[in-house]
Amino acid sequence: xxxxxxxxxxxxxxxxxxxxxxxxxxxxxxxxxxxxxxxxxxxxxxxxxxxxxxxxxxxxxxxxxxxxxxxxxxxxxxxxxxxxxxxxxxxxxxxxxxxxxxxxxxxxxxxxxxxxxxxxxxxxxxxxxxxxxxxxxxxxxxxxxxxxxxxxxxxxxxxxxxxxxxxxxxxxxxxxxxxxxxxxxxxxxxxxxxxxxxxxxxxxxxxxxxxxxxxxxxxxxxxxxxxxxxxxxxxxxxxxxxxxxxxxxxxxxxxxxxxxxxxxxxxxxxxxxxxxxxxxxxxxxxxxxxxxxxxxxxxxxxxxxxxxxxxxxxxxxxxxxxxxxxxxxx
Amino acid sequence: xxxxxxxxxxxxxxxxxxxxxxxxxxxxxxxxxxxxxxxxxxxxxxxxxxxxxxxxxxxxxxxxxxxxxxxxxxxxxxxxxxxxxxxxxxxxxxxxxxxxxxxxxxxxxxxxxxxxxxxxxxxxxxxxxxxxxxxxxxxxxxxxxxxxxxxxxxxxxxxxxxxxxxxxxxxxxxxxxxxxxxxxxxxxxxxxxxxxxxxxxxxxxxxxxxxxxxxxxxxxxxxxxxxxxxxxxxxxxxxxxxxxxxxxxxxxxxxxxxxxxxxxxxxxxxxxxxxxxxxxxxxxxxxxxxxxxxxxxxxxxxxxxxxxxxxxxxxxxxxxxxxxxxxxxx
DNA sequence: TCATGTGGCTAGATCGTTCTAGTTCATCCA
DNA sequence: TGGATGAACTAGAACGATCTAGCCACATGA
Numbered sequence: 157x158x159x160x161x162x163x164x165x166x167x168x169x170x171x172x173x174x175x176x177x178x179x180x181x182x183x184x185x186x187x188x189x190x191x192x193x194x195x196x197x198x199x200x201x202x203x204x205x206x207x208x209x210x211x212x213x214x215x216x217x218x219x220x221x222x223x224x225x226x227x228x229x230x231x232x233x234x235x236x237x238x239x240x241x242x243x244x245x246x247x248x249x250x251x252x253x254x255x256x257x258x259x260x261x262x263x264x265x266x267x268x269x270x271x272x273x274x275x276x277x278x279x280x281x282x283x284x285x286x287x288x289x290x291x292x293x294x295x296x297x298x299x300x301x302x303x304x305x306x307x308x309x310x311x312x313x314x315x316x317x318x319x320x321x322x323x324x325x326x327x328x329x330x331x332x333x334x335x336x337x338x339x340x341x342x343x344x345x346x347x348x349x350x351x352x353x354x355x356x357x358x359x360x361x362x363x364x365x366x367x368x369x370x371x372x373x374x375x376x377x378x379x380x381x382x383x384x385x386x387x388x389x390x391x392x393x394x395x396x397x398x399x400x401x402x403x404x405x406x407x408x409x410x411x412x413x414x415x416x417x418x419x420x421x422x423x424x425x426x427x428x429x430x431x432x433x434x435x436x437x438x439x440x441x442x443x444x445x446x447x448x449x450x451x452x453x454x455x456x457x458x459x460x461x462x463x464x465x466x467x468x469x470x471x472x473x474x475x476x477x478x479x480x481x482x483x484x485x486x
Numbered sequence: 487x488x489x490x491x492x493x494x495x496x497x498x499x500x501x502x503x504x505x506x507x508x509x510x511x512x513x514x515x516x517x518x519x520x521x522x523x524x525x526x527x528x529x530x531x532x533x534x535x536x537x538x539x540x541x542x543x544x545x546x547x548x549x550x551x552x553x554x555x556x557x558x559x560x561x562x563x564x565x566x567x568x569x570x571x572x573x574x575x576x577x578x579x580x581x582x583x584x585x586x587x588x589x590x591x592x593x594x595x596x597x598x599x600x601x602x603x604x605x606x607x608x609x610x611x612x613x614x615x616x617x618x619x620x621x622x623x624x625x626x627x628x629x630x631x632x633x634x635x636x637x638x639x640x641x642x643x644x645x646x647x648x649x650x651x652x653x654x655x656x657x658x659x660x661x662x663x664x665x666x667x668x669x670x671x672x673x674x675x676x677x678x679x680x681x682x683x684x685x686x687x688x689x690x691x692x693x694x695x696x697x698x699x700x701x702x703x704x705x706x707x708x709x710x711x712x713x714x715x716x717x718x719x720x721x722x723x724x725x726x727x728x729x730x731x732x733x734x735x736x737x738x739x740x741x742x743x744x745x746x747x748x749x750x751x752x753x754x755x756x757x758x759x760x761x762x763x764x765x766x767x768x769x770x771x772x773x774x775x776x777x778x779x780x781x782x783x784x785x786x787x788x789x790x791x792x793x794x795x796x797x798x799x800x801x802x803x804x805x806x807x808x809x810x811x812x813x814x815x816x
Numbered sequence: 817t818c819a820t821g822t823g824g825c826t827a828g829a830t831c832g833t834t835c836t837a838g839t840t841c842a843t844c845c846a
Numbered sequence: 847t848g849g850a851t852g853a854a855c856t857a858g859a860a861c862g863a864t865c866t867a868g869c870c871a872c873a874t875g876a
Contacts, residue, residue: 166862178827190823191823210605210861214862230566239589254584260574435738548834
């Protein structure tokens with residue numbers, strides 16, 4: 157078993173290069189204050205020893221961590237795309253992302269505390285489920301950005317997509333195709349579910365159509381159940397709470413021998429990877445999650461660095477029409 | 487905008503409680519050495535001030551971080567289940583998990599370095615793609631556990647599932663049902679793909695059956711493509727590299743008007759959430775990922791704490807028979 | 817010639833903890 | 847009685863970085 161050697165420190169590098177610790181620090185941070193020749197010498201010594209700065213010590217002293225905490229839910233594949241985008245944006249602005257998952261038996265509070273313990277200078281939370289008050293409390297410590305949810309207090313940043321506009325786009329699309337009997341399968345207790353549900357109601361009523369919403373949820377099984385309950389009283393189109401639910405709906409309809417979209421049109425929400433699969437080709441409302449993620453990271457960085465106060469940014473979603481929506485059955 | 491107040495330190499608590507810093511430290515860590523009455527006093531003061539220990543300082547001093555670094559791939563929903571299980575196991579052994587994703591434009595090396603920077607005392611890597619040499623190099627710094635891949639050096643721990651046994655179970659199951667014309671859709675360049683492919687070949691040959699493997703990959707689209715290429719020369723059963731590929735296969739077959747399993751049996755691998763969806767009901771080889779994850783975390787902790795050397799742990803997978811495998815068509 | 821700057825470098829304090837080595841004081845036992 | 851024991855507590859040095867202040871040598875300008 158190879159010996160676990162002690163990690164080299166600034167001191168070791170300094171000795172090897174024959175300079176002071178402080179100078180090594182200057183070189184490693186790339187700030188002015190060292191001659192080019194010694195810079196090389198120090199780099200050489202550091203490389204040789206395999207030196208890596210100890211971020212704990214560094215951060216303890218400088219109080220800057222250049223770290224943005226990101227909480228996500230491990231059970232939402234959709235969040236993975238956001239994580240990807242956040243990494244990219246953070247790194248382009250010179251920050252690192254500290255990840256923490258909300259999982260089975262691991263609450264959001266726990267995830268956030270762990271991010272704070274790592275020294276995150278700001279928090280980006282994907283679809284946070286904490287109350288507005290709790291979020292406010294954290295925002296007393298570091299800037300907090302709520303992603304994909306905007307009913308949060310004034311102290312908290314919010315980067316979200318306009319659910320009302322999204323649902324309107326969906327209803328509009330289906331109505332334009334000629335659908336009159338449209339049902340919404342809601343998201344149950346999921347974040348944003350209520351907003352979408354209400355948006356649906358008001359948009360339908362605004363068009364003089366009957367707004368029927370039935371209970372659903374954020375998963376495939378929820379969609380499946382909803383499809384079963386719709387079997388006997390089939391609408392011509394369904395707007396799902398999200399893509400996963402939409403997939404369940406489609407499967408449920410198929411199981412009853414129905415064709416999509418000739419018998420029923422199905423519209424998803426999120427435009428996730430799932431929707432784009434070539435055998436799914438789900439029409440969906442796109443929130444442009446990667447863009448939102450980048451915007452959230454941007455806000456976090458701006459809050460950390462600048463003097464800007466919190467703000468609520470709302471982007472308008474757009475429709476991606478694929479193959480699960482079409483003219484209603486004759 | 488609420489003022490970002492300075493975080494209270496041990497010193498503040500000590501002053502408030504009228505004792506020394508060291509004693510507060512003793513109380514906060516819950517170690518013996520303080521009278522019950524002062525313990526209460528200190529707790530009270532800490533609560534009042536909203537004190538939270540600064541983990542950076544704490545860890546800097548104690549050199550223990552109680553942190554296990556976990557690298558995963560954000561594009562593999564399957565990994566999410568492992569993350570969940572790892573969190574649970576780590577926390578039950580008194581450790582925290584530091585997460586780092588391998589994503590688009592973020593290499594595994596980058597992910598690992600970031601984990602080391604956080605001070606991880608061990609690394610658990612899910613299906614690592616680094617070479618055995620690179621893994622060895624890291625294992626000079628901290629214990630490294632490779633999860634779901636076992637062709638790594640002696641210096642690195644490996645917790646994996648027996649691919650040969652897994653494929654054998656699959657072939658056995660199908661052969662027992664009466665299938666003779668079985669095709670394997672491989673995983674392309676994915677980790678473990680080659681092992682499974684070879685296991686398939688040898689198992690089929692051992693039974694005097696022809697071993698046909700065709701190129702695939704780890705995603706739905708790969709399965710879909712494979713299904714198309716099989717259309718004209720349909721086997722009675724297909725063993726996919728994983729569940730996602732199996733799903734693609736099923737969709738591809740369905741698109742050609744074939745029924746699963748009456749026309750073709752399809753067997754997945756991983757027994758992921760997907761497989762369990764009620765409208766999928768995919769028969770699959772289960773690696774029992776959560777169990778493996780727990781085992782990996784256990785090994786990491788044992789390596790950190792004890793004097794055990796690295797070992798390769800191999801578990802035998804088992805078959806989960808659902809509704810996509812059945813007797814061959816007559 | 818002498819003050820003034822400036823680039824290159826260093827010593828030592830500092831961040832918020834934990835750890836080591838005590839000190840103090842009451843109790844116990846021969 | 848007096849030494850040993852132990853519980854409760856503390857001072858001060860670490861941990862590995864960054865930051866502040868200042869030193870030194872040399873160039874510059876009046």
